[in-house]
Amino acid sequence: MITRRGLLGATGAGALGIGLAGCGTSSDSGGDDGNSGAPVALPVWKEPEGLPEPDYPGIPGRLSAGYLSYPKDPPSLAEPHPAEGGTISAAYPISGGTPPPVDRNAYWQAINEALNTDFRATLIPAGEYTAKFSVLVAGDDLPDLIAAPSTYARLPQLLEARFTDLTEYVSGSAIEEYPNLAYVATDAWRGATFDNRIFAIPQSKEPMPSVMFARKDLLAEVGGSADCRSFQEFRDLAVALTRPAESRWALGSVTGVVQFLMSMFGHPNAWIEQDGAFTAQIETPEYRQALAETASMWADGLFHPDAMASDTVGQKHWMVAKAIALHWDAIGAWTDDVFKQAKLAENLTCIRPPGFDGGPGTSAISKPWFRLMLMPKAEPDRVRELLRMLNWLYAPFGSREYLLKTFGVEGVDFTYDGSEPIPTERGISETALMMRYVGTPPVVTYQPGQPEVTKARYDYGKSIQDIVVDDPTVGLLSETEQNKSAELGSMITDAVNAIVSGKKPVDSFDDTVQTWLRSGGEDIRTEFQESRQRSDR
Numbered sequence: 001m002i003t004r005r006g007l008l009g010a011t012g013a014g015a016l017g018i019g020l021a022g023c024g025t026s027s028d029s030g031g032d033d034g035n036s037g038a039p040v041a042l043p044v045w046k047e048p049e050g051l052p053e054p055d056y057p058g059i060p061g062r063l064s065a066g067y068l069s070y071p072k073d074p075p076s077l078a079e080p081h082p083a084e085g086g087t088i089s090a091a092y093p094i095s096g097g098t099p100p101p102v103d104r105n106a107y108w109q110a111i112n113e114a115l116n117t118d119f120r121a122t123l124i125p126a127g128e129y130t131a132k133f134s135v136l137v138a139g140d141d142l143p144d145l146i147a148a149p150s151t152y153a154r155l156p157q158l159l160e161a162r163f164t165d166l167t168e169y170v171s172g173s174a175i176e177e178y179p180n181l182a183y184v185a186t187d188a189w190r191g192a193t194f195d196n197r198i199f200a201i202p203q204s205k206e207p208m209p210s211v212m213f214a215r216k217d218l219l220a221e222v223g224g225s226a227d228c229r230s231f232q233e234f235r236d237l238a239v240a241l242t243r244p245a246e247s248r249w250a251l252g253s254v255t256g257v258v259q260f261l262m263s264m265f266g267h268p269n270a271w272i273e274q275d276g277a278f279t280a281q282i283e284t285p286e287y288r289q290a291l292a293e294t295a296s297m298w299a300d301g302l303f304h305p306d307a308m309a310s311d312t313v314g315q316k317h318w319m320v321a322k323a324i325a326l327h328w329d330a331i332g333a334w335t336d337d338v339f340k341q342a343k344l345a346e347n348l349t350c351i352r353p354p355g356f357d358g359g360p361g362t363s364a365i366s367k368p369w370f371r372l373m374l375m376p377k378a379e380p381d382r383v384r385e386l387l388r389m390l391n392w393l394y395a396p397f398g399s400r401e402y403l404l405k406t407f408g409v410e411g412v413d414f415t416y417d418g419s420e421p422i423p424t425e426r427g428i429s430e431t432a433l434m435m436r437y438v439g440t441p442p443v444v445t446y447q448p449g450q451p452e453v454t455k456a457r458y459d460y461g462k463s464i465q466d467i468v469v470d471d472p473t474v475g476l477l478s479e480t481e482q483n484k485s486a487e488l489g490s491m492i493t494d495a496v497n498a499i500v501s502g503k504k505p506v507d508s509f510d511d512t513v514q515t516w517l518r519s520g521g522e523d524i525r526t527e528f529q530e531s532r533q534r535s536d537r
Contacts (some may be wrong), residue, residue: 043175066458081116082388089143096337107408200372256328261290268364273472393439478527
């Protein structure tokens with residue numbers, strides 16, 4: 001059995017990221033499981049030479065740098081043609097449309113040529129990914145690269161049985177062979193490390209919370225503003241935005257509204273820590289009040305009628321179609337494929353969470369990795385070939401490789417406006433291959449040809465720096481959470497939906513919480529607290 005244990009962060013700027021309380025922890029009791037020696041040396045962080053100076057400086061672990069333009073004549077920052085010919089396959093989730101096949105996709109063909117491989121992708125809708133991942137790992141023919149689901153039961157044991165231990169290839173100074181991978185924030189590697197071994201390449205994630213998006217045009221229609229100063233002002237805005245006769249409602253995500261309310265109450269994270277003791281967000285009286293207020297909004301018809309059967313991707317499409325005016329999502333959705341295809345980015349703003357009765361609210365800083373890219377067990381030469389390919393895909397903003405990976409072929413997928421690569425309709429379709437989901441370098445804030453979008457997104461991130469709250473469980477591992485998070489999460493979601501829809505009273509949630517604690521929640525608390533104690537020693 002493997003667990004996340006003992007991590008040594010590299011020094012330097014890469015170690016200045018999110019304030020991980022409890023780096024170097026595990027969910028076991030500290031017994032010898034065969035790998036309990038000195039902590040693994042995480043990859044040494046180093047910034048590549050030749051990166052452009054940002055127009056808006058970032059804050060390590062807090063806020064991505066902003067760029068108003070792409071550099072002219074960008075340098076190459078990766079070894080050309082890193083693969084050795086032949087085929088490389090990958091499976092990963094996508095959130096937008098399906099790209100044209102390779103024989104009708106100039107972007108895909110250019111990627112193959114640049115990488116020197118026949119890249120074959122298994123593209124799985126995000127909502128189906130965990131189930132399809134289970135099918136893939138149950139078989140004997142795994143792709144060369146496969147993205148791990150965000151939660152998966154017994155993932156550490158699966159890594160041990162089926163996937164490559166990458167420690168010797170990337171730990172410490174070994175990462176210098178792959179300089180773009182060395183640019184990944186040190187804290188992100190913590191999520192890829194289990195029991196003194198590095199089992200994955202982490203995909204970088206913008207260190208920002210989920211946000212409540214609003215369509216500016218619909219706000220203008222009702223004379224509304226994104227500057228809500230209390231919950232009551234937010235509720236009044238939702239009432240004004242709801243027009244059932246026009247098939248328009250304010251809200252699409254029930255759990256999103258509950259979480260937005262918890263930001264107003266000052267408890268934006270799933271767990272709250274005080275003096276080493278952990279309290280689940282759902283145990284607090286504020287969570288019951290959030291349920292009651294959300295149920296009231298549902299009863300008043302402020303949610304899309306199909307909200308409880310929807311997912312985030314579907315809610316994005318509602319936002320595009322003006323079926324909803326407000327949408328809870330990761331801040332990266334601002335310029336993701338669904339909104340990009342609808343050219344909606346310039347029409348979005350965010351509602352900064354207020355305090356429930358006024359004053360400031362809070363926002364939860366997210367973990368610094370988006371997803372883990374795994375390699376099934378392979379011969380060392382094959383592992384090195386895949387790492388070279390990933391090093392190419394991780395070339396950062398401002399490089400020639402990033403330009404091709406993100407925007408495609410000049411004259412086909414994008415055209416230049418000055419130095420700005422402006423996607424064509426064909427380019428938007430072809431780049432839905434989402435190679436950034438295979439390799440994601442440190443995220444920057446940049447929207448080509450739309451400097452106002454870059455500035456708006458950066459300004460929002462900067463505006464919440466005084467209210468962001470670290471997740472106290474980042475860097476800690478609970479094996480019970482790994483194994484049961486999906487089951488326990490479904491239990492809470494079902495109870496929330498039953499209460500919000502009026503099928504059950506708010507008081508019934510007390511029984512749900514007790515069942516949740518008996519079914520694993522109490523074990524998760526204990527494991528987090530033990531992890532904290534070990535990390536503090």
